[in-house]
Amino acid sequence: MAFQRETEALAQVAGRLGWDQETVMPRGAAAQRGEEMGAMEAVLHARRTDPRVGEWLAALDDSALDEAGRAQVRLIRRGYTRASKVPGRLAAEIARVTSVAQGVWAEARAQNDVGRFLPTLAEVVRLKREEAAHLAEGRDLYDALLDDYEPGMTGAEVEAMFAALRPRLVALREAVLGSGRRPEPLRGHFDGTEQMRMAAELAGVFGYDWTTGRLDRSVHPFSSGSGTDCRITTRVAEDDPFNCFYSTIHEVGHASYEQGIDRAFLLTPVGQGVSMGVHESQSRIYENQLGRSRAFTGWLHARMRERFGDFGVDGPEAFYATVNRVVPGYIRTEADEVHYNLHILMRFDLERALIRGALDVADLETAWNARFERDFGVPVDMPAHGLLQDVHWSVGLFGYFPTYTLGNLYAGCLHAALRRDIPDLDAALAAGDLRPATGWLRERVQRHGGLRPPRETIARAIGGEPGPEPLLAYLEAKFGELYGL
Amino acid sequence: MAFQRETEALAQVAGRLGWDQETVMPRGAAAQRGEEMGAMEAVLHARRTDPRVGEWLAALDDSALDEAGRAQVRLIRRGYTRASKVPGRLAAEIARVTSVAQGVWAEARAQNDVGRFLPTLAEVVRLKREEAAHLAEGRDLYDALLDDYEPGMTGAEVEAMFAALRPRLVALREAVLGSGRRPEPLRGHFDGTEQMRMAAELAGVFGYDWTTGRLDRSVHPFSSGSGTDCRITTRVAEDDPFNCFYSTIHEVGHASYEQGIDRAFLLTPVGQGVSMGVHESQSRIYENQLGRSRAFTGWLHARMRERFGDFGVDGPEAFYATVNRVVPGYIRTEADEVHYNLHILMRFDLERALIRGALDVADLETAWNARFERDFGVPVDMPAHGLLQDVHWSVGLFGYFPTYTLGNLYAGCLHAALRRDIPDLDAALAAGDLRPATGWLRERVQRHGGLRPPRETIARAIGGEPGPEPLLAYLEAKFGELYGL
Numbered sequence: 001m002a003f004q005r006e007t008e009a010l011a012q013v014a015g016r017l018g019w020d021q022e023t024v025m026p027r028g029a030a031a032q033r034g035e036e037m038g039a040m041e042a043v044l045h046a047r048r049t050d051p052r053v054g055e056w057l058a059a060l061d062d063s064a065l066d067e068a069g070r071a072q073v074r075l076i077r078r079g080y081t082r083a084s085k086v087p088g089r090l091a092a093e094i095a096r097v098t099s100v101a102q103g104v105w106a107e108a109r110a111q112n113d114v115g116r117f118l119p120t121l122a123e124v125v126r127l128k129r130e131e132a133a134h135l136a137e138g139r140d141l142y143d144a145l146l147d148d149y150e151p152g153m154t155g156a157e158v159e160a161m162f163a164a165l166r167p168r169l170v171a172l173r174e175a176v177l178g179s180g181r182r183p184e185p186l187r188g189h190f191d192g193t194e195q196m197r198m199a200a201e202l203a204g205v206f207g208y209d210w211t212t213g214r215l216d217r218s219v220h221p222f223s224s225g226s227g228t229d230c231r232i233t234t235r236v237a238e239d240d241p242f243n244c245f246y247s248t249i250h251e252v253g254h255a256s257y258e259q260g261i262d263r264a265f266l267l268t269p270v271g272q273g274v275s276m277g278v279h280e281s282q283s284r285i286y287e288n289q290l291g292r293s294r295a296f297t298g299w300l301h302a303r304m305r306e307r308f309g310d311f312g313v314d315g316p317e318a319f320y321a322t323v324n325r326v327v328p329g330y331i332r333t334e335a336d337e338v339h340y341n342l343h344i345l346m347r348f349d350l351e352r353a354l355i356r357g358a359l360d361v362a363d364l365e366t367a368w369n370a371r372f373e374r375d376f377g378v379p380v381d382m383p384a385h386g387l388l389q390d391v392h393w394s395v396g397l398f399g400y401f402p403t404y405t406l407g408n409l410y411a412g413c414l415h416a417a418l419r420r421d422i423p424d425l426d427a428a429l430a431a432g433d434l435r436p437a438t439g440w441l442r443e444r445v446q447r448h449g450g451l452r453p454p455r456e457t458i459a460r461a462i463g464g465e466p467g468p469e470p471l472l473a474y475l476e477a478k479f480g481e482l483y484g485l
Numbered sequence: 486m487a488f489q490r491e492t493e494a495l496a497q498v499a500g501r502l503g504w505d506q507e508t509v510m511p512r513g514a515a516a517q518r519g520e521e522m523g524a525m526e527a528v529l530h531a532r533r534t535d536p537r538v539g540e541w542l543a544a545l546d547d548s549a550l551d552e553a554g555r556a557q558v559r560l561i562r563r564g565y566t567r568a569s570k571v572p573g574r575l576a577a578e579i580a581r582v583t584s585v586a587q588g589v590w591a592e593a594r595a596q597n598d599v600g601r602f603l604p605t606l607a608e609v610v611r612l613k614r615e616e617a618a619h620l621a622e623g624r625d626l627y628d629a630l631l632d633d634y635e636p637g638m639t640g641a642e643v644e645a646m647f648a649a650l651r652p653r654l655v656a657l658r659e660a661v662l663g664s665g666r667r668p669e670p671l672r673g674h675f676d677g678t679e680q681m682r683m684a685a686e687l688a689g690v691f692g693y694d695w696t697t698g699r700l701d702r703s704v705h706p707f708s709s710g711s712g713t714d715c716r717i718t719t720r721v722a723e724d725d726p727f728n729c730f731y732s733t734i735h736e737v738g739h740a741s742y743e744q745g746i747d748r749a750f751l752l753t754p755v756g757q758g759v760s761m762g763v764h765e766s767q768s769r770i771y772e773n774q775l776g777r778s779r780a781f782t783g784w785l786h787a788r789m790r791e792r793f794g795d796f797g798v799d800g801p802e803a804f805y806a807t808v809n810r811v812v813p814g815y816i817r818t819e820a821d822e823v824h825y826n827l828h829i830l831m832r833f834d835l836e837r838a839l840i841r842g843a844l845d846v847a848d849l850e851t852a853w854n855a856r857f858e859r860d861f862g863v864p865v866d867m868p869a870h871g872l873l874q875d876v877h878w879s880v881g882l883f884g885y886f887p888t889y890t891l892g893n894l895y896a897g898c899l900h901a902a903l904r905r906d907i908p909d910l911d912a913a914l915a916a917g918d919l920r921p922a923t924g925w926l927r928e929r930v931q932r933h934g935g936l937r938p939p940r941e942t943i944a945r946a947i948g949g950e951p952g953p954e955p956l957l958a959y960l961e962a963k964f965g966e967l968y969g970l
Contacts, residue, residue: 009524012517013502020501024509028696029714032497035752039494043528211513229514267520 001056004076007047008267012226014040019224019231023216034099045091048083068270071451075269078151085134094127098396105394114365114383121393122361125354128398132355142355145399149276150406152453155352158402161409162345164468169345170375172476173338176326177377179483183321188311190241198241198307199234199248206252206286207438208232209259221247223254223283226273227266230255241304242323246287253286254279256438260446275454276400280407281414282441288337288408289415289474290437294320295429303432324482328378330385338479339376344405346371347390351398410458412471414441417462486541489561492532493752497711499525504709504716508701519584530576533568553755556936560754563636570619579612583881590879599850599868606878607846610839613883617840627840630884634761635891637938640837643887646894647830649953654830655860657961658823661811662862664968668806673796675726683726683792684719684733691737691771692923693717694744706732708739708768711758712751715740726789727808731772738771739764741923745931760939761885765892766899767926773822773893774900774959775922779805780914788917809967813863815870823964824861829890831856832875836883895943897956899926902947 017040021033047053057080062073101120108117129141136144142155200215208215209230218233225231232251236244257273265271273279290296294316301319304311313319326336332343350367353359359367368387369380380386392400418440419425428436444461451457458466479485502525506518532538542565547558586605593602614626621629627640685700693700694715703718710716717736721729742758750756758764775781779801786804789796798804811821817828835852838844844852853872854865865871877885903925904910913921929946936942943951964970 005520006524006527009517009521010528013498013521013525016502016505017498020505024699026695026697026699026714026716028694029712032494032713032751035490036494036498039491040498042491043495209513210511212511214509214511227514228517229511231511266517 001076003047003050003052004269005267007044008269008271010040010044010047012229012267014044015224015226016229019233022218022220022222023233038095041095045083045088048079049088053080054084068265068451071270072268075450079269082135082148085137086131087134090127090131090134094124094131094396097123097127098394101394101396102391105388105391109384109388112382112384112388114386114388117388117394118361118364121364124394124396125361125398128396129355129357140356142352142399145355146402147399149400149403150454151275152455153275153277153406158348158406159352161468162348162402162405165341165405165409165472166345166375168472168476169338169342172479173326173342174377175485176338176479176483177328179485181483183325183482184313184318185325186240186242186311186313186322189238190308190311192236192238194307195236195238195241195244196234198303199244201303202245202248203232203252205432206249206291206434207256207442208252209256212259213255215248221251223251223258225255226258226261227263227271228259230258241308245300246291249291250283250287253283256286256442257282257446260442261449262447265449265451270450272450274448274450274452274457276403277406277410278445278454278457280404281410281458282407282445284407285411285414285418285441286438289411290429290434292323292337293426293429295426296432296434297323298430299432321482324478326479326483328376330372330376330380331389333389337475341405341408342375344401346375347401348405351393351401355398409468409471410466412468412474413458413462413466414445415474416470417444486561488532488535488537488541489754490752492529493754493756495525495529495532497714497752499529500709500711501714504718507703507705507707508718523580526580530568530573533564534573538565539569553750553936556755557753560935564754567620567633570622571616572619575612575616575619579609579616579881582608582612583879586879586881587876590873590876594869594873597867597869597873599871599873602873602879603846603849606849609879609881610846610883613881614840614842625841627837627884630840631887632884634885634888635939636760637940638760638762638891643833643891644837646953647833647887647890650826650890650894650957651830651860653957653961654823654827657964658811658827659862660970661823661964661968662813664970666968668810668967669798669803670810671725671727671796671798671807674723675793675796677721677723679792680721680723680726680729681719683788684729686788687730687733688717688737690917691734691776691919692741692927693737694741697744698740700733706736708736708743710740711743711746712748712756713744715743726793730785731776734776735768735772738768741771741927742767742931745927746934747932750934750936755935757935759933759935759937759942761888762891762895763930763939763942765889766895766943767892767930769892770896770899770903770926771923774896775914775919777808777822778911778914780911781917781919782808783915784917806967809963811964811968813861815857815861815865816874818874822960826890826893827860829886831860832886833890836878836886840883894953894956895951897953897959898943898947898951899930900959901955902929 014037017037025033053076057073057077060073062070065073101124104120105117108114128145132141132144140155146153146155146158196217203215204210212228213230213232216231216233217236219235221234223230223232232248232255234244234248234251257279261271297320298316301313301316313322324336326338329335329339332340335343346368350359350364350371354361354364365383365387372386373379418437421440422436425436428434445457448457452460455466499522502522510518538561542558542562545558547555550558586609589605590602593599613630617626617629625640631638631640631643681702688700689695697713698715698717701716701718702721704720706719708715708717717733717740719729719733719736742764746756782805783801786798786801798807809821811823814820814824817825820828831853835844835849835856839846839849850868850872857871858864903922906925907921910921913919930942933942937945940951
């Protein structure tokens, strides 16, 4: 339906406006840009709730449609129902409040002042609970929000999977930190321009299609766009090239998913990644299971020496340990593979309790700090390292955090299946040849886009039900060996 | 009215999509981008013809409004009336045909094949005449199209002004070329990166506001956007730095107009340059009367020597002659100040005859070639140097060409008034200080945006009626002296 296709095209325009804002926009344009974004959102909201879509859906006989056609209808119906359930007044109020809240959060974080942020956060939580009530129609409030990011997934399912992760992750963390091994960090100065050249090379090596993409710098790395215009960004810190390189590989995973979707689905609901969890499975397997593997870091070590000279890490084994060093820390975005999911698990429990009304915003800091100390073994030293560290809640992203660990969990499943299907994968990785791995992911996951629900997408790719065991086995084996456990 | 403001914001988004396409878009994104642009245009057209705007205008009592309020209403009414007069079917057909025609034109030009282009051009002319008939409601067809670019101006008025220009321009051209003087062209290699640094310096010197703008490279230089996001582009040829520098200064003139409009008018119809002619007056006075003046080229010569070393032009006087050398040629976009308007004058006469039905597309090439030989003294050597050289007609821009010379004519008027008001202008220009000049233009022209009709805007700025005499006097004095006439 032409109307729907136009809506998809307009959504791409709105997305590109976001890219522009984070990469090339003149700083004096911020206020005007806010109005432009608001106007685009108003147009999109009006189209998503347009009665003609409802009439079209009601009149539709989808018995004659093929699988792709049924998937399109399912996703259009889902979007229309979702948008129609929330009163326009509430949607506008959430947009307004979260836009202000983000600024309040940024200030509160800069000043390490929780009290400054909590009243605003309480307002955001109130509005998101109200939205959830409209969406849930009597069912679980948190599930209603989680469904925005991971369609079909429930909090109970997430809880069960995360419950299996937590004790073994805590145990692994303690064992690693207690092992006495302390791999060296990377030291020295790495020229920014040369880092960007290496990042571009890495993007190409991981199969990024430059004819439908580009790489720029931004404060926070991201990927943006679907179909034939999928852009990525990275950042450059001259004392920390891994930040630039692994951010690039991560975003290439996201972008490759979008670039890899069957072009027949261009500018349709099926022509986009099916969920945040599946999206993150692609970025994480590119970044971690492939990019931080012993085989690939051997290749990377050699390339970095060619580009940057001798940077003081002695041989590929030491380099592998440096890439994968496990370091205690407060900050999620800086966390290694062992710590990362523990950050997510606590956020999931806390935000679920907030949305279900089991935790009050006034008690959030206490709850955060207690849980952190329990799982990480040290107390939070300051709010900017605690509950003020992430932007998500300030902009109303409740239900988003668990998709990070869900992505890791799916990446673990995909990695196990990939190794099963391509036993000599390491030979290719060691030669810097990612094509066997990315080709497998393209064929099994990426090209299907939104054709099937998220969990089914993964299940078909691996030939079985996804669960936490492959990720745990991978982490325990990798870090057990690295730390001599 | 909030609806109107949203429309203005969406128009800015559509404009920025155009910027993106010409500067940063991945090449594989072209087809998808076509759909995105089409969707934006459909949204904008629907809003511009929305019956609610008509009802609002009909119910409005503007007697209580101030000058700015009345100007807003006048421009909203103008836009609504214009959009409502043309049937949606015809607007869509024009968009479709011109989009294809541009490709046909590009191919025809590449192959020097007029026959390949003429059937398509005939179709474009037919559609534009049909559109003009809807707009003109019995009045002159060409005037109706000209009004899109230069509101309120008629073909007869343009004809009268151009008639005064032509004989003296032809005479000046012949005298210059017959003078025997042949200033040296610029020779050598000028590093592209250093050219872009110099271009950025020039933009700053001419008052470009970097907080609300940026400079990029593109195939054809352009400026884009209004309000607080006004971007410019330039191009780089390593054997021709003047192309880069004067394109930059030209686009800074356009962008400064938009940046300089009173911020109270942001995202309103008044908050944009009032016409193409007035816009071009700003770009031309920046580029020519100021940028190519003896005083300023003296400063530029010194800066270029600092940046590029000795590039073989001996002293500021020789440099001034090199910057302003008059060279016969076929191509409008490469023409010097003496030749440029002669290119426009012939296009105006030809396109006006086409639209009024006095010239058939089948006879266009003959008419073009005859007129060119009459005004330029040499026959056209190939179609790519003749009627195939410009994109304008293929995309339906009939009525646009005369605004270039109108801009030059207005620039001549503004320059005379500027010199009258600031007698020691050359001292500032010789020091690379453009602030007296650009400040005068900001105050007299730019800040008012669309507050008053174009001709009134210029008349108020100069304190009298605009006419061709100041431009002619300027050209005859400048080139008379340069060529010893």
